[in-house]
Amino acid sequence: MNFSKFADFEIKSSSLKDIRDFSKKVFKENQELENEQEKLILAIGEAAQNIIKHSYENKKSSDKLRLQISCDDNELTIDLYDKGKLTIEKNVKSRDLDDIKPGGLGTFFIKQVMDEVIFSKSKNDDWVNHLILKKKIIRL
Amino acid sequence: MTYKTTEENNITTIYLDGEIDMEVGDKAKEAIMPLLDSSNEIHINLKDVQYMDSSGISVLIESHQKASELGKKVVLKEISKSVLKVIMMAKLEQIFNIE
Numbered sequence: 001m002n003f004s005k006f007a008d009f010e011i012k013s014s015s016l017k018d019i020r021d022f023s024k025k026v027f028k029e030n031q032e033l034e035n036e037q038e039k040l041i042l043a044i045g046e047a048a049q050n051i052i053k054h055s056y057e058n059k060k061s062s063d064k065l066r067l068q069i070s071c072d073d074n075e076l077t078i079d080l081y082d083k084g085k086l087t088i089e090k091n092v093k094s095r096d097l098d099d100i101k102p103g104g105l106g107t108f109f110i111k112q113v114m115d116e117v118i119f120s121k122s123k124n125d126d127w128v129n130h131l132i133l134k135k136k137i138i139r140l
Numbered sequence: 141m142t143y144k145t146t147e148e149n150n151i152t153t154i155y156l157d158g159e160i161d162m163e164v165g166d167k168a169k170e171a172i173m174p175l176l177d178s179s180n181e182i183h184i185n186l187k188d189v190q191y192m193d194s195s196g197i198s199v200l201i202e203s204h205q206k207a208s209e210l211g212k213k214v215v216l217k218e219i220s221k222s223v224l225k226v227i228m229m230a231k232l233e234q235i236f237n238i239e
Contacts, residue, residue: 013163020159020191038222045193049162097231100205102198105230109194112229 001032001137006068011052011061011082019048019067026069032137033076040076040135043113044069046106047080047131050092055084055129066127076135078114081127089119143171152179153217157188160196169199173206180212183239187218192226200227204236215239 007022009015023044027037044067051065052058066081094111095104111117116134123130141158152175160168175182184203189196200216207214215237219227227233 013161016161016163017159020161038225041191042193042226045161045191049193049195052162100201100232100235102201102205103194105194105197109226109229 001030001071002073003030004068004070006066006079008064008066009048011056011063011065011084013049013052013058015065016045016048016052020045022067023069030071032139033071036135036137039113040078043110043133044078044080046109047078047133050106051080051082051084051129051131055082055087057085071137074137074139076137078133078135080131080133081122081129083126083128085128086121087119087129087131092119141167143168145171145175147179150179151181151183153183153185155185155188159191160189160199161191161193162195165195165199168196169202172199172203176203176206176210176212176214181215182207182213183215183217185217186220186223189220189223192223196223197226197230197232200236201232213237 005026009019020041023041027033063083068079070077092107094108114133114135118132120130122128141156141160141164143154143156145152145154154172154175203214217239
């Protein structure tokens with residue numbers, strides 16, 4: 001199973017539904033991913049939400065964010081690119097689950113779903129942040 | 141997201157319908173929280189909620205906490221499978237009142 005699809009989305013909270021719909025479509029086209037799609041869509045949605053909330057501080061922008069979903073044999077890679085404020089990995093914290101309060105669960109959910117979460121600076125000038133989410137796909 | 145409320149036997153039930161994310165989280169909160177001022181027991185029916193992320197979970201936590209402060213009760217009813225998975229991922233199934 002090898003594929004790569006990407007799409008760009010406006011930086012606004014109403015894009016989150018479009019992001020989920022795009023992801024759903026990609027996973028539906030690849031049957032082996034259909035079983036995992038709910039959790040993967042959650043992780044993607046949370047990552048996109050974090051870009052809007054933190055990289056753009058919920059402010060309107062004419063920028064876009066790019067979501068790329070790729071599969072190379074047994075590994076799914078989800079790349080999210082944005083041009084917002086540079087993300088400093090040590091500032092990205094998920095909250096302790098015992099500390100029950102609203103907020104702070106997005107990053108926790110991403111890490112629960114994905115095998116690897118990599119924050120990096122984009123290697124090209126088109127983007128600032130490049131978030132890489134990886135997951136091994138188990139074939140039954 | 142849309143919603144409707146009913147009242148029966150001093151219990152207010154709010155039926156949420158749709159997907160709850162950051163875009164509609166505030167709308168869900170604005171729909172639920174005032175009910176705690178007017179009713180002692182609120183049931184939040186989630187059978188028609190197809191998707192809920194951390195924004196929606198935050199609203200549920202806030203309503204649960206506000207209810208506790210006021211000596212009132214919030215119960216989650218008919219939680220859809222997809223929402224239950226997210227609640228369990230956050231290990232909140234022990235905290236919320238679920239029926």
